[in-house]
Amino acid sequence: MTVHIAIVGGGTGGTVLANKLAERLGPEIERGDVRVTLLNDGPDHVYKPVWLYVPFGQREPDDGRRPLEELVDDAVDLRIDRVTDLDTDAHQLQTRDGGPMEYDYLVLATGSTLEPERIPGLADGAHDYYSESGATALREELLSFTEGRIVLSVVGTPHMCPAAPLEFVFMVDDWFRERGLREDVEITYTYPIQRVHGNANIGEWARPIMDERGIEVETFFNAESVDPDAETITSMEGTTLEYDLLVGIPPHSSIDLIEEAGLGEDWVDVDKHTLEAEAADDVYALGDTAETGVPNAGSVAHYQAGVVGQRLANEVRGRPATATYDGKTLCFIETGMDSASFVEFDYENPPSPAPPSEKLHWSKLAYNEAYWLTARGLL
């Protein structure tokens, strides 16, 4: 009998996992004892961190795309198809083009979906850099922006890369300074809770830098609506801000079939150490779509893929699965156009941001290049 492992989602987590399984279970796959299928709804692997640099004209969206075929080990059966339904009792998936598919083990790595339409006016009134099309459209606006008020509003949490909104305002500030335009540009940052970041340590570190650099801050600001004609954004707390350029971090959600399959409200409820789904047997979730309480970050998806890879290899071989995820998160935080900080933390140890330096900025850029080795499972 062949054991079939199906991975849904060929982003960071799913691709790293597929390659790790190909490596760990190479002999079993060769003998036909194990089959690994990676399903993704498009032919390309998309590396989203590149989008942060697109609005500044520093990177092209294509720099963040590579065909999955080039990245995924030949031992993996790559299927370009969208999963549309899931029955965990029957161990069966439905796909858009290829019909039903049975699995013995399932891994959900379907990432985050943007839902700007949840806030009236947001889709029309705001730009973003959380999608390829958003980053490209924002570039058109930003490159020709010379005066006025830029508002960056974090509308939905959790969102991908919790540091990216801070990075964007730090970069915008520095970018206009370098070009001698900062005096003509106001920058306002809004955040839903009482500080500028979900994590208290990062919030306490970032706030004085924002104050020093004249980045205005509105906390307890939960966007309720945007009026694209009047160019205003209004919060549930009753504050209205005027803008000339609005950059919104839209609400995120998971894909519908997760809730429909009873795996959790929106995100998949998992044991935060084993990454096994709470509500179904033989199902794992990793990356953005797994509700672990750690940030939605590529580094998290990468580490979690290592854990799930090891657990699945053991399970297939009839050995106890012992690998666990300890909450490890690693993140570079750009603090300008040529300086960055760095944080590393886990479930037990809180982050402590490193002093910003040019070296850390170059480390971030180097990591972005080396990422393609990560996706292949080599780093």
Next chain:
Amino acid sequence: MTDTDIAYDDTVDARGSACPGPLMDLIGEMRDADSGTVVRLLSDNDQSLTDVREWVEEAGNELLGVDEDDDYHTFYVEKA
């Protein structure tokens, strides 16, 4: 403040969720609630004792009561 007899319309169970998860879950629920709706929030995060109070006041809603138990806290919030 303790009053377990407060009637509520909806419950947000944010137990197990790390800060600021419980507050964000409450805000998410209040976003779509009609005026007068009472939401009950369950949180085992002590930070909620300060940040829920602060937000409720900031947003002009009303905190009808808080039960502080050993295992978790219960907040009753009415949408303005």
